[in-house]
Amino acid sequence: MSHFEVIGGALHAENVPLARIAEQVGTPVYVYSTEAFREAARAFRKGLEPVGRHHVAFAVKANPNLAVLRLLANEGFGADVVSGGELSRALAAGIPAHDVVFSGVGKTRKELHQALDAGIGQFNLELEEEGVVLAEIARSRGMTAPAALRVNPDVDAGTHEKISTGKAENKFGLPIDQAPAIFDRLAKLEGINLRGVAVHIGSQLLSLDPLEAAFERVGRLVAELRAAGHAITHVDLGGGLGVAYKPGDVPPTSAAFGEMVARVTRDWDVELMFEPGRHISADAGVLLTEVLWVKPGVTNPWVVVDAAMNDLARVALYDAWHGFASVTPDGGTMVANVAGPVCESSDVFLKNREIDRVKSGDLAVLQSAGAYGATMASTYNSRALVPEVLVSGDRFEVVAGRITAETIMGAEQIPDWLEP
Numbered sequence: 001m002s003h004f005e006v007i008g009g010a011l012h013a014e015n016v017p018l019a020r021i022a023e024q025v026g027t028p029v030y031v032y033s034t035e036a037f038r039e040a041a042r043a044f045r046k047g048l049e050p051v052g053r054h055h056v057a058f059a060v061k062a063n064p065n066l067a068v069l070r071l072l073a074n075e076g077f078g079a080d081v082v083s084g085g086e087l088s089r090a091l092a093a094g095i096p097a098h099d100v101v102f103s104g105v106g107k108t109r110k111e112l113h114q115a116l117d118a119g120i121g122q123f124n125l126e127l128e129e130e131g132v133v134l135a136e137i138a139r140s141r142g143m144t145a146p147a148a149l150r151v152n153p154d155v156d157a158g159t160h161e162k163i164s165t166g167k168a169e170n171k172f173g174l175p176i177d178q179a180p181a182i183f184d185r186l187a188k189l190e191g192i193n194l195r196g197v198a199v200h201i202g203s204q205l206l207s208l209d210p211l212e213a214a215f216e217r218v219g220r221l222v223a224e225l226r227a228a229g230h231a232i233t234h235v236d237l238g239g240g241l242g243v244a245y246k247p248g249d250v251p252p253t254s255a256a257f258g259e260m261v262a263r264v265t266r267d268w269d270v271e272l273m274f275e276p277g278r279h280i281s282a283d284a285g286v287l288l289t290e291v292l293w294v295k296p297g298v299t300n301p302w303v304v305v306d307a308a309m310n311d312l313a314r315v316a317l318y319d320a321w322h323g324f325a326s327v328t329p330d331g332g333t334m335v336a337n338v339a340g341p342v343c344e345s346s347d348v349f350l351k352n353r354e355i356d357r358v359k360s361g362d363l364a365v366l367q368s369a370g371a372y373g374a375t376m377a378s379t380y381n382s383r384a385l386v387p388e389v390l391v392s393g394d395r396f397e398v399v400a401g402r403i404t405a406e407t408i409m410g411a412e413q414i415p416d417w418l419e420p
C-alpha cells in the first residue's frame with residue numbers, strides 16, 4: 001500500500017499532513033515514510049525466501065541518508081557502497097563492516113586502504129590491475145581481502161542508456177569471456193581471496209528477462225571456473241529491479257524476482273548477494289514543493305514550483321517521469337508544464353501533462369522520489385541543499401538539514417592576492 005494518502009482532503013505521509021511539514025521545515029523538502037521503506041524491504045526479503053543462502057546489501061547510492069540506512073540495517077540489510085564516503089555512512093549507520101560490499105569502477109588506493117581497515121565483507125573487482133593492487137596492499141599489511149570479479153555479460157537491460165551497465169560498450173565489469181583467464185591469474189596472488197563473481201546490468205529494469213539471461217551466463221561462468229579448479233563460494237547478482245514511475249509501468253514483483261532467481265541458481269551452491277537500491281526506496285519518498293506561480297505559456301501554463309533540477313536531477317538527466325500531485329486535490333485537473341526556478345531549459349519536471357489543478361501558494365509533490373533524489377541534489381544556482389524528513393506514524397524528524405547558500409559561501413575563500 002502507499003503510505004502517501006489523501007486523508008480528509010489533504011495528502012499525508014503516514015499520519016502526518018504534508019502541510020504541517022511544509023510549515024515547520026519549509027519547501028522544497030524530501031519526505032520519507034518509515035513504513036514504506038520497511039514494507040519494501042520486507043517484501044524483498046520475503047520474495048527471496050525460495051532462494052538458497054543469501055545476503056541483501058542496500059545500494060547506498062540510491063538513498064544514503066543515515067536514518068534510512070539505520071532503518072534498513074534494522075531490517076537486516078547490509079550495504080553496497082561505491083566510495084569511501086558511502087562506506088563511512090554505512091558504518092556510521094551501524095551496518096557491520098562484514099555486511100558491506102564495495103563496488104565501483106574507480107576505487108582509489110586510499111579507498112582500498114579504508115575498506116581494508118574497516119574489514120568489509122567483499123571487494124568487487126572491476127579489472128585485473130585493481131586485483132593486483134588490492135592484493136599488494138593487503139599483503140603489505142598482512143591481510144587477505146575477500147574479493148569477487150565483476151563481469152560484464154553483454155546483455156541489454158532494456159533500460160535508459162544512461163543507467164545501463166551490462167552491455168559490452170559500458171565501462172562496468174570485465175568481459176565475461178576474459179574472466180576465466182583473469183580469475184586464474186588473480187586467484188594465485190597472495191593477499192586476496194578471490195572467491196566469486198558479481199554482475200549488475202543496469203537500473204530501473206521492468207522485465208526479468210535480461211536479468212535471467214545475465215544470471216544464466218554467470219551460472220555458466222561459475223561452472224567453468226569450478227571446472228578449472230577454483231572454489232566459487234559467492235555470487236553477487238547486483239540490483240536493478242525497477243519501480244512504477246508512470247501509469248502503465250509494471251515492474252517485476254519481489255516474489256517474481258525471487259522465484260526466477262531460485263530457479264536459475266538452484267544448483268549453484270553458493271552464498272548469493274543482492275544489491276537493490278531503487279526497488280526498496282523509490283516509493284518511500286516524495287519531494288514536497290510549493291507552487292510559486294502559474295505563468296501563462298504558449299500552449300499550456302507553466303506551473304513554477306520551488307523545487308528544481310538541482311533538488312531532483314532525474315528528469316533533466318534521463319527524461320525520467322515522476323508523478324505530480326496536489327497536496328489539497330479538489331478533483332479538478334489542468335493540462336500544464338511543471339518547472340523549477342533554475343536557469344536551464346532542462347529544469348522542467350513535466351510537459352503538457354494532465355495534472356491536479358493547482359494555483360500559486362498550493363503545495364504539491366513529485367512522487368517516487370525516495371531513490372536517486374536527495375542523493376543527487378546539488379546547490380546549483382546557489383540554492384540551498386534540499387532537506388530530508390522522515391515520518392513514522394504521527395511524528396516526523398528532520399534527518400538532513402538545510403545547507404544554505406550562505407553556509408557554502410562561508411566555506412569558501414577569496415585568495416588575498418586577488419585585490420578587492
Ligand SMILES: Cc1ncc(COP(=O)(O)O)c(C=O)c1O
Nearest residue numbers: 059200203239240275276277278
Ligand atoms: C553495482 C551496482 N549495484 C547496485 C545498484 C543499484 O541499482 P538499483 O537502484 O537499480 O537497484 C547499482 C546501480 O545501478 C550498481 O551500479
Ligand SMILES: N[C@@H](CCCC[NH3+])C(=O)O
Nearest residue numbers: 061163203204314371372
Ligand atoms: N541515478 C540513476 C540510477 C543510477 C544507478 C546507479 N548505477 C537514476 O536516477 O535512475
